[in-house]
Amino acid sequence: MKLPAYLGLGLVLILGGAYTGYWFFVAAKLQAGIEAWVAEQRAAGIGLTFADGSISGYPFAFRRNFGAARIDIPGASPVSLATGSLVAEMRPWNINQVTFAANALDLTLGADSYRAAEAQGSVDIPKAPPADYHQPFLGFAVSMGDLALPAGKRAVTAGPIERLTVQGAIMGPVPVAPDLGQALSGWASAGGVLEVKAFAFSQAPLQATGDGTLALDEALQPLGALSLHAYGVAETVELLAQDGLLDARSAKTAKIMAQGLAKTDDSGRLRVDLSLSLQQGYLWLGPLKLARLPALRW
Incomplete structure (x- = not known):
């Protein structure tokens, strides 16, 4: 028995509406999560600066453009990372992986400074923290060009x-x-x-x-x-x-x-x-x- 055309269209509209609701719900959660993480890091003395913005990319991505971003981590040998531009992205069907693209990346480790013309890669976040050193804390892949x-x-x-x-994982x-x-x-x-x-x-x-x-x-x-x-x-x-x-x-x-x-x-x-x-x-x-x-x- 054939499904009437109007029923098929109705089903598509219902599924599309449900997906749209899911996308905006997750986008709001991600935005709130970014704001909470930033507040937590700043309270710990870590410097963070980046462009204001919100999550975009509907319907096939969750995308955040951080613009010219910078992080400063204090310590006996301070670490800083700055970019001319930074864009991070997740796919709705895999929100445990974050991909990124940056240009004019500057990394300073103590007195040593490194500069890459461009960089791209991904970070894989396990669904649960590692229980021991046989499990990953974080997976990563990064590629840099023209690294001075x-x-x-x-x-x-x-x-x-x-x-x-480099592609690998921090274990434990x-x-x-x-x-x-x-x-x-x-x-x-x-x-x-x-x-x-x-x-x-x-x-x-x-x-x-x-x-x-x-x-x-x-x-x-x-x-x-x-x-x-x-x-x-x-x-x-x-x-x-x-x-x-x-x-x-x-x-x-x-x-x-x-x-x-x-x-x-x-x-x-x-x-x-x-x-x-x-x-x-x-x-x-x-x-x-x-x-x-x-x-x-x-």
């Missing part, structure tokens, strides 16, 4: 990193503390780790992808293990040696290892698969000390 390093710092070179992409509860350093200390000492599910790095002459696990030692400096698929390894070793960051013996050993591990990929390029470690303030290739890591100040 602080004066006197370098990755492969001192020039901008062309592209840096992060304690509430007066500043970031104390929060990280409590998280790390209790077993917290950063699972890096995928990353990509590009700064000529090196290109690399991989995954790994990172943590913080007692001094809140990075330690961990990474698996890499890298291109331009021999050229990178040569460059580090020329700049005095690798002695002649270490450079020779690194080149021999790279040549021995190199394989031709499907495109005809030489790829080197490496296992790296971060410990004692250095990046290591097996027993070979490749480079000093920049000291993190929290």
Whole structure:
């Protein structure tokens, strides 16, 4: 039996009205949640500035344009993050994931400042807080382009990193503390780790992808293990040696290892698969000390 046309239209209107009511109800909750969170952070001494606005994006998104936004976190080594523009978005069918896009992003860690021309990514918020360090506190994915390093710092070179992409999860509860350093200390000492599910790095002459696990030692400096698929390894070793960051013996050993591990990929390029470690303030290739890591100040 065919449903009369007017009944079908009526059903569509009822469902559309119910969805519209749901969208505006959730949008109001999100707006109230943002305002409550901002008030809570400001009461804790964290500085927050952003453009006034409301939730938009009906019917397929919940979108908030924060404009030129800034957050300042006090502490022994203050942290600040500022953007030329910031837009955050949720989908009605997945309100536990927030995507964002920003330009002219400035990150300051103590005396060190980093600047990215643009950044985009997402944050995945679990439905329940982690009960232990086998569960995620927060999932994330971020990709930045044209990332300028602080004066006197370098990755492969001192020039901008062309592209840096990281996807992973912060595992385990992060304690509430007066500043970031104390929060990280409590998280790390209790077993917290950063699972890096995928990353990509590009700064000529090196290109690399991989995954790994990172943590913080007692001094809140990075330690961990990474698996890499890298291109331009021999050229990178040569460059580090020329700049005095690798002695002649270490450079020779690194080149021999790279040549021995190199394989031709499907495109005809030489790829080197490496296992790296971060410990004692250095990046290591097996027993070979490749480079000093920049000291993190929290």
